[in-house]
Amino acid sequence: MCTRLPDSEILQLSGADAVPFAQAQFMNNATALADSGWHWNGWLNAKGRLVAFFALVRADAQTLLLWLPAGGAAALASSLQRFVFRAKVRLDATSSWQAAGCFTPPPAGTGDIVIDLPGEDAGSRRYLWLHQSGSGPGIDESKASRWRLADLRIGVPYISPGQPGSEQFVPQWLSLDRLHAFDLKKGCYPGQEIVARMHYLGQSKRAAFVLSGPGEPPPAMTRVTGDGDTAAGEIVWAIGDSEGWHALAVMSKERTEGPLRLATGVAVQIDTSQPDLRPADA
Structure with missing residues (x-):
């Protein structure tokens, strides 16, 4: 297996x-x-x-x-x-x-x-x-x-250097606290001040969600829009299956209600049928 x-x-x-x-x-x-x-x-x-x-x-x-x-x-x-x-x-x-x-x-x-x-x-x-x-x-x-x-x-972001999605998202937007992927007390590292400030001031208005839709998987950084074509989020990465595709997306927490579409016009939905973003040690 x-x-x-x-x-x-x-x-x-x-x-x-x-x-x-x-x-x-x-x-x-x-x-x-x-x-x-x-x-x-x-x-x-x-x-x-x-x-x-x-x-x-x-x-x-x-x-x-x-x-x-x-x-x-x-x-x-x-x-x-x-x-x-x-x-x-x-x-x-x-x-x-x-x-x-x-x-x-x-x-x-x-x-x-x-x-x-x-x-x-x-x-x-x-x-x-x-x-x-x-x-x-x-x-x-x-x-x-x-x-x-x-x-x-489980929310693993497939992000590698030089590829779409790299250098676009802070850890909190990707909900990486759920994977225990960063440490706020370890000391200095590149970007540490940004991560700490967002955590302690509670300023993250975005989070990771799993979306699904019909057709071919959208490429990374495809825009997701809500009512009135308002910006709702971006695709981080996606994978196809027999019924369409699933994607990890960074979404505005305020834009997850109501109809959602890709910038291409394809209707999408937040996938509530999966155990989305379980902690890695669940």
């Missing part, structure tokens, strides 16, 4: 300063992780907008793995390299690590890392299996689509 995840990539940070480097750059507390521990995390620009979203995994005291569900490992490594300076850390977007998604516990070997995630339905589980290349499953497109849809339903 496993498939290689064809869109995802892994960036490896290694060296004596790997953890301190991650702590200084990323929005969650890298120093809190034990070996084989993980959390959702991301890299923000100076304006507090999310450049890339990933699961940060501590393989050992000098090795961190960034699982990027939407890819972009090489682009992220290139951007982060500008901040390495004299730090003893190596950024490797071509490491031997690969990722597989499993709907039953995987046959993990020695040295592999397995991350337990919410499944397709409330109470079910699935497993992200990080392993060395050559030891995992091949690509099963049906299972890979199921995996992506399960990610979308």
Whole structure:
């Protein structure tokens, strides 16, 4: 019940300063992780907008793995390299690590890392299996689509550097508090002041919702409008299924009632039939 995840990539940070480097750059507390521990995390620009979203995994005291569900490992490594300076850390977007998604516990070997995630339905589980290349499953497109849809339903934003949606949203607009993906007490990192100010002043008027509609999935940053063509939100990412598509969207909290449409005129609805945006530890 496993498939290689064809869109995802892994960036490896290694060296004596790997953890301190991650702590200084990323929005969650890298120093809190034990070996084989993980959390959702991301890299923000100076304006507090999310450049890339990933699961940060501590393989050992000098090795961190960034699982990027939407890819972009090489682009992220290139951007982060500008901040390495004299730090003893190596950024490797071509490491031997690969990722597989499993709907039953995987046959993990020695040295592999397995991350337990919410499944397709409330109470079910699935497993992200990080392993060395050559030891995992091949690509099963049906299972890979199921995996992506399960990610979308818990609110995982598929955002990678240089792609539509990157550097557009602050963490609160994406409801990343539900995934425990940022830490307000860990100290300074790029964009930290914006995130803290929005949290403590309660100024976030936007949040993440799951939308659905007919036809082909809309591209990222497609506008969602409400009554009178008023701006209501933007699509973060979308995936199709046999009945149309589902999308993660950042929406104005005041514009979620009444009819909604894409900028193309396609009618959409907020998907209340799914266990939308359950916390990752539900």
